[in-house]
Amino acid sequence: MALSCIWFRRVCSRHAVLCEPIPRGSRLERHLAGCAGCSAYWTELRVLASDLDRLVSVPLPAATCAEPIWDRVRPPARPHRRGGAVLATACACGLACGLAWWAIRSYERPEPTKVKLVKSGPSPFDEKMAAAPTPVPHEGIRENRAAPETIRVPREHHVKWARNTIHFRPERLVTRESRRSRPAPALDISDSPEALRASGQTFESQGDSGLANVAYQAEYQQHPSDEAAFDVGRSAEESGDMEHAMNAYAGLLDSAAARTQPEKGWKP
Amino acid sequence: MFVASRAIMASTSVEQTDEALVEAARLGDRAAFGVLVERYRALVYAFAYARLRSREEAEDTAQEAFLRAYQYLPDFRMSDRFGGWLMRIARNLCTDVARRRKSRPTEELSEDWMDHSPTPEMSAMVQERRRELTAAIDGLPEKHQVLILMHYGSGRSYREMALALDLPETTVVGRMAAALRGLRRRLGKEAR
Numbered sequence: 001m002a003l004s005c006i007w008f009r010r011v012c013s014r015h016a017v018l019c020e021p022i023p024r025g026s027r028l029e030r031h032l033a034g035c036a037g038c039s040a041y042w043t044e045l046r047v048l049a050s051d052l053d054r055l056v057s058v059p060l061p062a063a064t065c066a067e068p069i070w071d072r073v074r075p076p077a078r079p080h081r082r083g084g085a086v087l088a089t090a091c092a093c094g095l096a097c098g099l100a101w102w103a104i105r106s107y108e109r110p111e112p113t114k115v116k117l118v119k120s121g122p123s124p125f126d127e128k129m130a131a132a133p134t135p136v137p138h139e140g141i142r143e144n145r146a147a148p149e150t151i152r153v154p155r156e157h158h159v160k161w162a163r164n165t166i167h168f169r170p171e172r173l174v175t176r177e178s179r180r181s182r183p184a185p186a187l188d189i190s191d192s193p194e195a196l197r198a199s200g201q202t203f204e205s206q207g208d209s210g211l212a213n214v215a216y217q218a219e220y221q222q223h224p225s226d227e228a229a230f231d232v233g234r235s236a237e238e239s240g241d242m243e244h245a246m247n248a249y250a251g252l253l254d255s256a257a258a259r260t261q262p263e264k265g266w267k268p
Numbered sequence: 269m270f271v272a273s274r275a276i277m278a279s280t281s282v283e284q285t286d287e288a289l290v291e292a293a294r295l296g297d298r299a300a301f302g303v304l305v306e307r308y309r310a311l312v313y314a315f316a317y318a319r320l321r322s323r324e325e326a327e328d329t330a331q332e333a334f335l336r337a338y339q340y341l342p343d344f345r346m347s348d349r350f351g352g353w354l355m356r357i358a359r360n361l362c363t364d365v366a367r368r369r370k371s372r373p374t375e376e377l378s379e380d381w382m383d384h385s386p387t388p389e390m391s392a393m394v395q396e397r398r399r400e401l402t403a404a405i406d407g408l409p410e411k412h413q414v415l416i417l418m419h420y421g422s423g424r425s426y427r428e429m430a431l432a433l434d435l436p437e438t439t440v441v442g443r444m445a446a447a448l449r450g451l452r453r454r455l456g457k458e459a460r
Contacts, residue, residue, distance in 0.1 A: 013445040048452055049420075055398040056405070058421035059323045061313045061330065 004031070009041050016045035193223035200231060209239035226252055286350040294341050301341075305334050308351060312358045314422035315432045318414040319362040329365055333358040355432045404454040412447035419444065 008031050015022060022029045022042070032039045191199070200215035213235035220228040233248030284303065292300035312333055316326035337344075337354050344353055405413055418424045418432070426444075430437040 009449075010445070013449050014441065017441060017444045017448055044452060045448060048448065048455070051397060051401060052416065052420040052451075055394070055401055056416065056420045058314065058317050058417055061309070061323070061327050 005035060005038050008032070008035070008038050012038065012042045013045060016042070016049050019049070191218075193219045193228075196222065197228070197231070200235065204235060204238075209235050213239055213241070213244075226255065229255070287346060290341065290344060290346070290350050293338070294344075301338055304337075304350065304354075308354055309334075310422070311351075311424060311428050311432055312354065314418050314424050315355065315358055315414070316362055318417035318421070319410075320365060321417075325365055329358065329361050333361055336361075351431050352434065356434065358432075359434070400455060401451075404451050407454050408447060408450055411443065412450060415440065415444050415447050416451070 008028055011028055012022075012032075015028075022032065032042055196215045196219035200212040200219065203209070203212035203215060213232060216228060216231040216235050220232050229248055229252040233245045233252065236242075236245035236248060284300075286304065286307075289300040289304050293304065309330065312330040313326055316329040316333075317323065320326050320329065333354060336357050344350070405416055408416070414433070415429065418429050419426070424432070426437050426440050429435075430440045433440065435443075
């Protein structure tokens with residue numbers, strides 16, 4: 001038997017099962033017309049399907065087959081594993097409550113830091129500076145300029161040296177984005193020394209030590225003083241320019257030494 | 269399976285869907301469950317008979333299947349098809365029954381077939397042919413026997429058989445064609 005005959009017989013069996021006629025003009029019809037074996041096979045299958053349809057029958061169920069069901073019926077069973085379901089539900093509820101509590105806690109705004117205001121005195125450095133004699137400008141400068149006016153740093157910018165004290169600077173709490181978006185104050189080095197000092201303090205409170213250093217330098221150039229020199233050094237130190245800071249501190253110490261030491265040389 | 273179930277559902281009832289009847293039965297409406305029983309009784313019985321080849325056992329199994337379905341209706345997921353769920357219960361019950369009994373009974377098929385043979389000779393020929401067919405069917409694998417008995421014996425459609433056996437309809441048709449070829453081979457051997 002040719003392979004094509006095997007394939008056509010399989011197709012024939014599907015047609016016989018579905019009780020479909022051979023499609024007109026199809027390859028199968030042309031093959032059956034030319035192949036006696038397959039044509040006989042197709043006839044056999046149709047006869048067999050017809051015989052099965054006619055001769056095979058299954059005994060029908062009794063008419064009362066369905067009725068006894070209701071005699072045996074009990075109320076629908078409660079879903080088993082109910083205890084497990086209740087337990088699972090309780091666990092799920094507990095988990096959900098925990099998650100909700102955690103979510104609420106995580107979205108709460110943090111309370112502002114409580115600052116314990118402690119009345120404290122000036123730092124040891126301030127005390128040392130206060131104990132030092134009043135800065136005396138150079139002789140040459142004294143003639144042309146007025147006596148230096150001591151400008152005190154506002155009290156809230158003092159570093160507190162008391163125990164358990166946090167220096168609270170409200171500017172630090174603003175976000176970096178808002179700080180960046182805030183227009184930077186203009187620095188004019190031709191301003192008065194007071195204005196330059198105030199600008200330096202503002203820059204410093206905003207965390208811009210570099211600009212503060214520039215302001216303090218301008219102030220020092222207009223009005224040299226130990227305080228201005230110290231601010232120059234401190235701001236340079238904060239901005240990371242240690243060399244500049246050391247120079248400023250060295251100059252400050254030199255001028256202090258020149259004031260406190262007696263003049264060298266013999267004077268009659 | 270869902271397609272077959274939906275088609276049966278549509279063909280057997282246009283008033284109420286299986287889902288609506290199941291919902292009503294869950295609330296204690298016995299009449300709704302009675303409609304479901306009436307809708308699927310013939311299919312469950314045909315399948316049980318094809319598997320067990322015993323009328324009494326098939327009836328008992330069909331009853332047991334409906335009883336279990338009613339008892340476990342609260343567990344039925346409405347996303348499933350009731351027909352498929354019910355036939356799964358019936359299949360499991362038939363498997364249990366077939367496993368329990370030692371040997372498979374060889375009950376004769378029904379004698380209720382219509383014999384319109386005009387002469388005694390013709391009647392004898394028909395009876396002989398019927399005996400041959402029964403013997404050949406018994407020699408087939410069980411999966412082919414079930415298909416032949418459900419389709420030719422009980423008149424179930426391929427869609428219903430697909431639902432009962434949890435198979436695609438095309439697979440059922442292919443298996444049926446294979447069963448027909450096997451039957452023809454057996455009849456040819458017996459004839460030789």
